[in-house]
Amino acid sequence: MLATETVENYLKAIYLLQREAAADEAPMGKIAAALGVTAGTATSMVKKLVAAKLARHERFGGVRLTAKGTRAALDILRRHRLVETFLVDTLGLDWSVVHDEAERLEHAISPMVLDALDRHLGRPAFDPHGDPIPRADGALQESEAMPMSELGSGDAARLVRVLDQRGDSLRFLRASGLKVGATLRVVAIEPGAGVMRIRPDGGSIVSMSTTAAARVLVRPTRDRH
């Protein structure tokens, strides 16, 4: 919209890297990797963001969005996640493919179409992966959740969000019956092997690495064993 498609992609990437970094700063290398460009390209692009007052950056330091940059990033994130929701809920596409589609469509959605889409979908608060959808005013409520890897043996929980957008991860989870909203129970943990065994309600037991499990967020349920 206001910015070019490339700028929109940088803003979104920086926003997401900033959330996940401890220092609340996006490292230049990660930005470059997220966009599939060389570090030099990312450096020069960040300079333009700084010139446009969308980001702050000092030589050899991390990148941080300004309030204006954050607002723009949230707007793009809203478009991205509403499009994903549309592709799954209305068109019936699989949640493992919609991320890449939304990556392109997000740049072509005008405010008018966005609002019509939002209305058509019933103003959803979460996308198919459980990611919160920023509201039109930029408000964003993250859902309370913990990594599935932190559950103990025997614990029951509801799956509320999947952080990994990679297609093969999502296909594995869907095939295992682990979708957003599903309830599950930890049947065993093998700390030595770094593996936990999970039984989704109404499904059969699956094993996954604790690192993979850490990218799945759950909310523990009162345990009616």
Added chain:
Amino acid sequence: MLATETVENYLKAIYLLQREAAADEAPMGKIAAALGVTAGTATSMVKKLVAAKLARHERFGGVRLTAKGTRAALDILRRHRLVETFLVDTLGLDWSVVHDEAERLEHAISPMVLDALDRHLGRPAFDPHGDPIPRADGALQESEAMPMSELGSGDAARLVRVLDQRGDSLRFLRASGLKVGATLRVVAIEPGAGVMRIRPDGGSIVSMSTTAAARVLVRPTRDRH
């Protein structure tokens, strides 16, 4: 998809200009005007299309798409018109605004999303303006229709297509009750003034210039006067 977004726009513009030109050739100046670009830019871009075997062109002559270029143009046209149909039928947007929206969205629709959209819409044959939607294999059936300007006084007809995509034209037609599928009758013609008076079924009489009426296509109905 295969081509860049700019190339897609050129191909679609050339295709449409070729259809409407007597010589089945798109004049360079019209191409430039359609894309909002200088004539020099269009010339150099057409050279690239020729190099890519998408078009034929000799110096100072008109531009003609190759079979490959025509196929690509039909593919873009299909995306454009399906998107327009979606915006009107599913999202409820007005037919006067969807053209510009589709102009951007058409480039971001993958084959997978396109097919899901097509299925969701019930594989429509015509878009909201009555323009035929090319099929996935490139087949395109134009509907039989004549310009409304060629009707005689007293003639009854059904409106089947609107050629002018300009927002104000479409808003005028909608406000007058002249939408695709509506039946109407010519109540008077003023050749001197270049105006004809039309009564849409269930609406009140409106005047429009014969040049405007020439851009509205109708199919005469058996006249139960």
Added chain:
DNA sequence: ACCTAGAGTTTGAGTCGTCAAACTCATGCG
């Protein structure tokens, strides 16, 4: 047959986003 107005082309230059490769900085290991 000419000449000119309009249409089309060429040229030179600029912007945007990108890369490769040379370079600089920060730091933690020895």
Added chain:
DNA sequence: CGCATGAGTTTGACGACTCAAACTCTAGGT
């Protein structure tokens, strides 16, 4: 401390797309 290594930056170049302005061709009217 000193310096090697990895992270980040700079530079020069390029492809895609565009414009302005100079130039060239074509066709229609006299």
